[in-house]
Amino acid sequence: xxxxxxxxxxxxxxxxxxxxxxxxxxxxxxxxxxxxxxxxxxxxxxxxxxxxxxxxxxxxxxxxxxxxxxxxxxxxxxxxxxxxxxxxxxxxxxxxxxxxxxxxxxxxxxxxxxxxxxxxxxxxxxxxxxxxxxxxxxxxxxxxxxxxxxxxxxxxxxxxxxxxxxxxxxxxxxxxxxxxxxxxxxxxxxxxxxxxxxxxxxxxxxxxxxxxxxxxxxxxxxxxxxxxxxxxxxxxxxxxxxxxxxxxxxxxxxxxxxxxxxxxxxxxxxxxxxxxxxxxxxxxxxxxxxxxxx
Amino acid sequence: xxxxxxxxxxxxxxxxxxxxxxxxxxxxxxxxxxxxxxxxxxxxxxxxxxxxxxxxxxxxxxxxxxxxxxxxxxxxxxxxxxxxxxxxxxxxxxxxxxxxxxxxxxxxxxxxxxxxxxxxxxxxxxxxxxxxxxxxxxxxxxxxxxxxxxxxxxxxxxxxxxxxxxxxxxxxxxxxxxxxxxxxxxxxxxxxxxxxxxxxxxxxxxxxxxxxxxxxxxxxxxxxxxxxxxxxxxxxxxxxxxxxxxxxxxxxxxxxxxxxxxxxxxxxxxxxxxxxxxxxxxxxxxxxxxxxxxxxxxxxxxxxxxxxxxxxxxxxxxxxxxxxxxxxxxxxxxxxxxxxxxxxxxxxxxxxxxxxxxxxxxxxxxxxxxxxxxxx
Numbered sequence: 001x002x003x004x005x006x007x008x009x010x011x012x013x014x015x016x017x018x019x020x021x022x023x024x025x026x027x028x029x030x031x032x033x034x035x036x037x038x039x040x041x042x043x044x045x046x047x048x049x050x051x052x053x054x055x056x057x058x059x060x061x062x063x064x065x066x067x068x069x070x071x072x073x074x075x076x077x078x079x080x081x082x083x084x085x086x087x088x089x090x091x092x093x094x095x096x097x098x099x100x101x102x103x104x105x106x107x108x109x110x111x112x113x114x115x116x117x118x119x120x121x122x123x124x125x126x127x128x129x130x131x132x133x134x135x136x137x138x139x140x141x142x143x144x145x146x147x148x149x150x151x152x153x154x155x156x157x158x159x160x161x162x163x164x165x166x167x168x169x170x171x172x173x174x175x176x177x178x179x180x181x182x183x184x185x186x187x188x189x190x191x192x193x194x195x196x197x198x199x200x201x202x203x204x205x206x207x208x209x210x211x212x213x214x215x216x217x218x219x220x221x222x223x224x225x226x227x228x229x230x231x232x233x234x235x236x237x238x239x240x241x242x243x244x245x246x247x248x249x250x251x252x253x254x255x256x257x258x259x260x261x262x263x264x265x266x267x268x269x270x271x272x273x274x275x276x277x278x279x280x281x282x283x284x285x286x287x288x289x290x291x292x293x294x
Numbered sequence: 295x296x297x298x299x300x301x302x303x304x305x306x307x308x309x310x311x312x313x314x315x316x317x318x319x320x321x322x323x324x325x326x327x328x329x330x331x332x333x334x335x336x337x338x339x340x341x342x343x344x345x346x347x348x349x350x351x352x353x354x355x356x357x358x359x360x361x362x363x364x365x366x367x368x369x370x371x372x373x374x375x376x377x378x379x380x381x382x383x384x385x386x387x388x389x390x391x392x393x394x395x396x397x398x399x400x401x402x403x404x405x406x407x408x409x410x411x412x413x414x415x416x417x418x419x420x421x422x423x424x425x426x427x428x429x430x431x432x433x434x435x436x437x438x439x440x441x442x443x444x445x446x447x448x449x450x451x452x453x454x455x456x457x458x459x460x461x462x463x464x465x466x467x468x469x470x471x472x473x474x475x476x477x478x479x480x481x482x483x484x485x486x487x488x489x490x491x492x493x494x495x496x497x498x499x500x501x502x503x504x505x506x507x508x509x510x511x512x513x514x515x516x517x518x519x520x521x522x523x524x525x526x527x528x529x530x531x532x533x534x535x536x537x538x539x540x541x542x543x544x545x546x547x548x549x550x551x552x553x554x555x556x557x558x559x560x561x562x563x564x565x566x567x568x569x570x571x572x573x574x575x576x577x578x579x580x581x582x583x584x585x586x587x588x589x590x591x592x593x594x595x596x597x598x599x600x601x602x603x604x605x606x607x608x609x610x611x612x613x614x615x616x617x618x619x620x621x622x623x624x625x626x627x628x629x630x631x632x633x634x635x636x637x638x639x640x641x642x643x644x645x646x647x648x649x650x651x652x653x654x655x656x657x658x659x660x661x662x663x664x665x666x667x668x669x670x
Contacts, residue, residue: 001512003512004508004509004511004512007508007511007537008505008508011502011504011505011508012505014502014504015502113328117332118328118329118330118332119332119333119525119553120330120525120553120557121557122528122557129536131536131538133538137538139536139537139538141536144536210501213502214501214502214529215501215525215528215529215557217330217525219330219499220499220501222499223499223500254505255505258494258505258506258509259505259508259509262495263494263495263496263505263506263509264467264495266497267497
């Protein structure tokens with residue numbers, strides 16, 4: 001019994017790591033321009049497909065090159081989407097932005113479907129994937145372990161970037177007061193573009209890990225995007241630590257429900273608990289209530 | 295005023311395009327061209343196009359002494375019930391088809407069947423094995439066996455040939471086919487003295503099954519039954535093996551597509567599944583079809599393609615027998631079909647929309663589907 005329990009902790013950690021890489025994009029974009037970028041799940045999907053295409057078009061491309069390259073390309077797409085679809089609407093009603101984001105998402109799904117086809121595919125194994133036997137029949141594969149470690153590493157780098165660098169400070173300043181920041185001579189467009197680039201790059205990493213461990217198809221961003229978005233909300237949308245905590249919490253609740261109750265109840269219980277949590281803490285675990293000056 | 299004139303003439307032109315070329319027989323096809331089982335939609339389309347080419351090369355269908363060309367109108371139902379309902383409506387109301395082939399998955403056929411039934415248009419589903427598709431309906435037929443039969447066959451195979459005392463099931467709870475056959479297997483396996491130690495579910499589009507599989511691993515079953523489609527099964531087996539599960543694996547006819555081996559690779563070796571036919575069985579109609587199909591499309595035949603091809607010819611035979619392209623007459627002719635020699639074996643109807651047919655067991659060996667045994 002204890003072996004199964006430990007096994008389930010590893011399962012939850014891997015799922016949580018993927019959720020977190022997507023949730024960070026939601027949280028960063030919301031933090032800076034108060035936009036819930038519903039196309040973000042599809043950027044995650046796009047990242048997976050860019051990784052897949054790189055591996056198939058350039059045989060023998062080492063994984064240490066493939067992942068950063070795919071992250072860079074996806075970051076460029078993210079910036080392009082912001083430039084083409086969102087920038088003009090920055091001063092418009094909040095609702096117009098949300099609808100545009102949903103439209104961008106559907107556009108990306110269908111674009112990939114037409115270009116690459118609707119079949120599910122797997123990114124050929126790049127990470128080492130030997131099965132490691134721990135004590136008492138508990139097993140973990142090397143790629144699972146690597147996915148968890150690399151994801152955590154990326155999250156730490158992001159935290160340092162936002163909290164310790166000049167551009168990170170500017171991002172936080174934009175989040176605080178967009179108008180005042182421009183008076184201080186900060187290039188608002190550059191900061192927002194950077195936010196989209198970083199968020200998209202992390203989503204691409206998530207997409208590649210996901211395509212390696214599971215499989216990728218044009219519609220995979222929908223379900224996962226929703227879950228990651230909800231994880232970000234539980235953690236307190238706008239907060240980086242919150243997105244990570246929320247993701248691991250959601251994955252944990254899902255896995256525990258399957259392990260000790262019933263797999264039928266997975267989504268019902270997971271989301272039921274989240275509703276209760278949001279009733280107690282409406283701004284999420286790490287969120288702060290916004291202060292309104294009168 | 296001007297605008298309404300334009301509108302009227304546009305409507306008139308459209309009416310001519312859709313209504314003026316009334317020559318020939320029009321048959322609708324509802325297939326999953328895109329969506330999660332798109333690979334199967336492609337083989338459906340291939341089989342239909344092959345049949346259309348053959349029929350028209352011979353001059354068409356002999357309708358009461360007059361040769362009429364046949365046109366198949368292939369629509370995409372995305373393997374979604376709501377889209378299938380729209381496709382059926384469109385085929386019946388706009389295209390005025392005399393009959394419909396499809397859909398492939400049970401959940402889509404279940405959505406389309408009531409529409410065909412209400413309109414009095416005969417429907418033949420090639421590959422939908424869920425019992426609800428035809429039950430209580432006059433105009434709905436299928437070319438395959440049904441899940442209570444298939445579930446019994448696979449449970450018997452697991453008990454007798456695989457010598458399994460315990461079994462676990464992991465299935466998609468959101469799909470009629472998967473759920474139906476999982477429940478039949480559970481009951482039949484228990485009835486024959488086995489013990490079902492795990493009965494776990496997931497939802498369509500889930501990719502991570504490790505929580506369910508870890509739970510099943512803790513129960514150490516002799517055999518794992520995966521009554522799911524070919525796009526999910528490789529992930530399930532890979533994840534089970536990565537968790538260190540070594541049990542035997544068995545599946546159902548939803549496995550039959552080359553994508554299964556392409557994605558699953560060597561993890562699929564040694565697994566068994568029930569199917570409608572095997573290319574290895576020596577049967578003239580089957581050999582002829584496989585030769586033509588592989589030559590034209592340069593890809594392997596799956597059961598859905600063979601069943602679609604049989605459905606088309608079942609229908610064409612019925613139209614020729616009826617002597618007129620009238621839905622009611624076609625329906626009666628299908629219902630009285632006896633010993634139709636198809637690519638998947640002999641098909642006869644007796645009273646209901648379900649034919650009497652046997653099943654085969656396929657083994658996966660060296661990356662190929664190999665005939666193991668036949669069950670009647």
